[in-house]
Amino acid sequence: MIRLPRPAAWGQLRFGGRLGWARGAVGALFGVALAAVAGKLLPGTPQSPWIVAPVGASAVLVFAVPASPLAQPWSVLGGSMVAVLTGLAAGHLVGDQLTAVGLAVGMAIATMTLARCLHPPGGACAILGALAATNPASSAIGLLLPLLANLLGLVFAGWLYNNFTGHPWPHIPLQAPPMPKGTWAGTYERADLDAVLEDWDEVLDVAPEDLDALFRAVERRVLRRWEDDHK
Incomplete structure (x- = not known):
């Protein structure tokens, strides 16, 4: 059984050393900025987002806990894309948003696990996919392309910044x-x-x-x- 520390001890936890939080914060700033630039460069329509919200959650993992199995490049890129495609499939399969979002996340966990790219922000990507599939005004391409551009920018930033700051990424045990x-x-x-x-x-x-x-x-x-x- 895993026991969590008492509430009073939470303030004593260390995240990568005394300044690990600062390294992660600066990295996330750099990573999300690069992801946003990659999205902005896409020739999209006014309805297409230039940055997708789950990328922010991915940035927390990539830069704050780069050694985590959930924060490796294949997990970030593969997990997010597998999850959004699963969400699109669930939305088209069910048609009802309330049912589709729950089905999408459940299916995304299964597919990400099978593909060995489990990534928590993938749950949000799955919901976005299900909503896009069940909304006539939404476009699957309008979601997939910005998400892919954001993720490529984030993964490149993670590789560059983590290795530059002494945290080999992909992580080497x-x-x-x-x-x-x-x-x-x-x-x-x-x-x-x-x-x-x-x-x-x-x-x-x-x-x-x-x-x-x-x-x-x-x-x-x-x-x-x-x-x-x-x-």
């Missing part, structure tokens, strides 16, 4: 160095971690490779302290 022999440290195996994750039966927003590297880094730190205390 850390490789934990081997633990010293003859100590208690490193006695657990990766299979133990996988078994615990399977027992929990929860979807965690972190790659198992990163969890493994984190646990082994904690072990090394504890081992150094233990060795210092026993000199």
Whole structure:
């Protein structure tokens, strides 16, 4: 069971270090601006948006938590486009907006999972697709093209900014160095971690490779302290 910290402890959480929030904020400013420029350059009609709202949610993931499996390039681009197409299909299939929006999000979760591109803002993209399909005044192309342009601009900005600021993107899981022999440290195996994750039966927003590297880094730190205390 995963226990969340008590409400009083929320203010003590760290997001990527003391200034991680600033790095993410500047990145989002850059990313959304580039996404908006890409949308503005499209030769659209007055009814077509030049930026689609879910892109803002995608920017939060890309720049604030770039190591998240949900924030990787394929998740951002593939997840959003798969979801909006699923929403369009649901809208055309049902015809009723109230029914279509719920069906669209449910189908989008399934299709994104199967395509290995689960992306939370995809739920909003699915709703937009369902609404566009059930509104005679809306155009599917008028939604798809701006969304695609926005996403391409955002993904390019994410690749450029995250790598420039020391956060390789797409994320590369850390490789934990081997633990010293003859100590208690490193006695657990990766299979133990996988078994615990399977027992929990929860979807965690972190790659198992990163969890493994984190646990082994904690072990090394504890081992150094233990060795210092026993000199």
